[in-house]
Amino acid sequence: MGRRSTTRRIGIADVALLAGVSHATVSRVMNGNFTVDATIAERVRAAAAELNYQPNPVGRSLALGKTDTIGIVVPDLSNPTFQAILRGLSMAAAQDGYRVLIADSSEVSSEEAILAGEARRRCDGLVLCAPRMSDAELEELAPSLHPMVLINRSTESAQAPSLMVDYGQGIQELADHLVSLGHTRLAFLAGPARSASNGMRLHGLETFSAAHPDIEVQILEGGSSFEAGHEAADKVMATGATAVLAFNDLVAMGLLSGLHERGVRVPEDISVTGFDDIPFARYTTPPLTTAAVPITELGQQAWHSMRALIQQADAPPTPSTFQPQLEVRGSTGPAKG
Amino acid sequence: MGRRSTTRRIGIADVALLAGVSHATVSRVMNGNFTVDATIAERVRAAAAELNYQPNPVGRSLALGKTDTIGIVVPDLSNPTFQAILRGLSMAAAQDGYRVLIADSSEVSSEEAILAGEARRRCDGLVLCAPRMSDAELEELAPSLHPMVLINRSTESAQAPSLMVDYGQGIQELADHLVSLGHTRLAFLAGPARSASNGMRLHGLETFSAAHPDIEVQILEGGSSFEAGHEAADKVMATGATAVLAFNDLVAMGLLSGLHERGVRVPEDISVTGFDDIPFARYTTPPLTTAAVPITELGQQAWHSMRALIQQADAPPTPSTFQPQLEVRGSTGPAKG
DNA sequence: ACGGACTGAGAAAACGCTTTCTCATAATTC
DNA sequence: GAATTATGAGAAAGCGTTTTCTCAGTCCGT
Structure with missing residues (x-):
């Protein structure tokens, strides 16, 4: 049985009780289902507001089969490149109401597979940055990780879009x-x-x-x-x-x-x-x-690819390649002599 | 009713069926409950391995009332300071089997409160970096966010430890x-x-x-x-x-x-x-x-404070202050003239 | 005034797990 | 050998939602 916390959180049942309706009706109102009488809906909304009710996301996730969260596996969070990918991903995902869960493999490639699986199970999708993982392992893992988008890796078996830097x-x-x-x-x-x-x-x-x-x-x-x-x-x-x-x-x-x-x-x-x-x-x-x-862009693109994957499971995985741009500054000069 | 996905994931029921036991027994085995006969336990483990069963974390979270995840609200992920806090937090939390969920408020302080609440509901605790939030709002929000640890802020009302840099x-x-x-x-x-x-x-x-x-x-x-x-x-x-x-x-x-x-x-x-x-x-x-x-350390400390808060709800919130260390390099010199 | 189509809300099942409750069966004791 | 206690596993409740199912009550046309 669940936790027995000291002060139980407000649940849908409390709102239902206060509004004098069933919890099913409360759920309908909270989700904007219009088959509820306007008067009752208003009463429910008032009750919800009075109790400051916020639906429990875990219960919601279980019922809906989605978490509105995506995971990202990075080998090293102290690396500016992965920081930038994370930032681009997080910002873009937030725009669509998704959050991101971090899994830092600390460069330990043996951990990558476990972490990736763990993260994937908690989320609706996975962005995988695993530069050290062997091709064989990636190939084997890929199907169980779908929907997934790969950064700087590619795989044949899975439906996983690859975002590659050339x-x-x-x-x-x-x-x-x-x-x-x-x-x-x-x-x-x-x-x-x-x-x-x-x-x-x-x-x-x-x-x-x-x-x-x-x-x-x-x-x-x-x-x-x-x-x-x-x-x-x-x-x-x-x-x-x-x-x-x-x-x-x-x-x-x-x-x-x-x-x-x-x-x-x-x-x-x-x-x-x-x-x-x-x-x-x-x-x-x-x-x-x-x-x-353009690494932040790549992070954004990672989200867009992921969104396509989540929304239409049949969307073709569109791999994209990012071309680096030569940036000449002061650290290079004519050869000596 | 839940989603009707094309290929249903392997659940505890499948393992139970294959092992010829009830799903309660499977759960017991998976959680290391020793009141299960060794023979049966082995059969269950074999079945789980054969099906490559991994418990669904969402179901687990709902039953246990915890997510093994903590949230962090940062004003700007592109700021090296918050990147470092995130890294320290994430690494330390990972050591104890916890993950971290990111909420980037993009410097929009009006979003901070909503994001914080959202994140808190999905997680077992919250690390809040909200330098722009008004004291009044923080004070009002704090109780509903507990367990929470504050970075560079303090509050009187709540049991929230503060990690401050002097x-x-x-x-x-x-x-x-x-x-x-x-x-x-x-x-x-x-x-x-x-x-x-x-x-x-x-x-x-x-x-x-x-x-x-x-x-x-x-x-x-x-x-x-x-x-x-x-x-x-x-x-x-x-x-x-x-x-x-x-x-x-x-x-x-x-x-x-x-x-x-x-x-x-x-x-x-x-x-x-x-x-x-x-x-x-x-x-x-x-x-x-x-x-x-010592900002990465601060991130680590944030986890340790959070862990104390989660494990013993009655632990006294221990605020800590980090002293900056003067680092003299080349950008300062004698006054001109 | 009566039957059929509509509305709208409650009851209940489902999501996938953990855990208490309950009760067989086996092992012990007198 | 009968009564008592362990032992261990299944049944079922519970976690907090969403959604289907079901069925009162309304409305309409005839």
Whole structure:
């Protein structure tokens, strides 16, 4: 049996009693069903107002089979990219009266599947950001998670729309930009090894290399955090590269900081590029050349796709791709010598 | 009647049928009730595993009267401060198996009350960040929101613990720091007029002025965003002040940017301080002198207070105050001349 | 004035679970 | 061997809604 709280909350029964009608009638009035006599409806409304009655959402959810809530799984809430997705999603969903429930997997990919399932069961749909999850696991999980929209991942089996950022295209634009400045020795400070978006960047660089056999592109192991960039400074210098493509803005900022500590001038000695164009990228020293990703928009789009999925279960999942936009600032310059 | 979905989800009844027991027994097994014969329990577990049964959280919530979810109301998800609180809260709550539901009021204070009520009804408790809400409204709302923990607000009526940052103390430390550098003409670029935390800063400055009658402190209207700081550059220069206390790091960064565009050197011409020590404050040019607020910790503490409130309804609400820590970096220097 | 179509509201079932109540059956005691 | 106590599982109530089902009471046309 349910909880026995000290002071029971006001329920539909209380309103019914006060208005002298059945609770079914109260429900009808509260839901704007017009088959109720105007006089009675008014009496019910008065009673509800007097008791300050607000329907219990849990009871409502059980009866209606929906929660008006969607879940989002993110690998790391401290990452500005996911913060922005969350913001765009939350704002757009709120417009339509939906709320969002957070599940932070803390980069622990083994948790992602459990968290995703948990969140999905509590919500009407799920937005999944799981860059580390294996393709196999995603494929297996997808059907049970529907309706779901995927961020920067895709799956064949499920009806899940994918919202992808074209990292491959973006990294090529950055590399082309560096080449146009006269650089011939580039280094890519990579992201987490199993990250899907890192794979897309690597793939883009392969395409780039194929088109520019004369340009050297070294791949360095890295990470996705400020610290990863900061610690990589020595390694980057050791490559002899005159320009570095960092995995993202965070890494680039860490690298900028590390290089600065070692007296290396940017862009005079080394050019550095980021990726994402997070809000602070334009205020680093020097301002960061980067590939701008319309990430808040992506969050909004995630909601719109989700809404379509929820409203018409038969809507075709429309995948969309977001093109990064080259943003040239001060951290890149002509090659030395 | 509930929804008539195309493919019904697996329910407790399906497991009961397969295991050849009543659904009550299935429930017992799922909840680790040991009054079930080991043989039967095993059969139930096997059936549950075979069907991949997962209890419906909504049904569970209704029966148990709890949702294992807490809500948080924030005025603006794009503000790093609230992002950090959210992160600290979410991580700490997750440790104890709780999830967090977001309600972003988008700085619309008239929405705060409704959103708060909505969120509270869906959750077991509420963390409220509502800097713009009037004291009167907060006082009136508080009882209906319990259990609730307040961030940077306090209330007398309710049993709501308050987690406060001592902005008054922090701003005084910053001002003292500037005075020690020889500044005698200060300006405070204020935050939103109705913001509680802005009031605390103003109050701190009054205390400061009383102790330093020889120091001039001008108050300028401002805001809480990067843009507000950026636009205030001219106004700041017009005051003739040699040092500016910005409302927070965001404003300070905007100001830094605006001053830079006008060729004003920091700290040589003007010293600038921020507040909060957001992650990027140390990477501005010059690095920002600020008052560090342990904001993620505050988020964690918010959960711990909430947990105490939920677990023992009679626990005394323990308010805590977080002391900002002066963080001297490059944006402040000796007074000119 | 009588039967059929309408109105509108209450009774009851349903949503999916937990838990108390109840009562067989088995295990113990004298 | 009969009476008592454990043991354990099913029946049913309850959580707070929505919605179908049902059936009084009205209205209308003939």
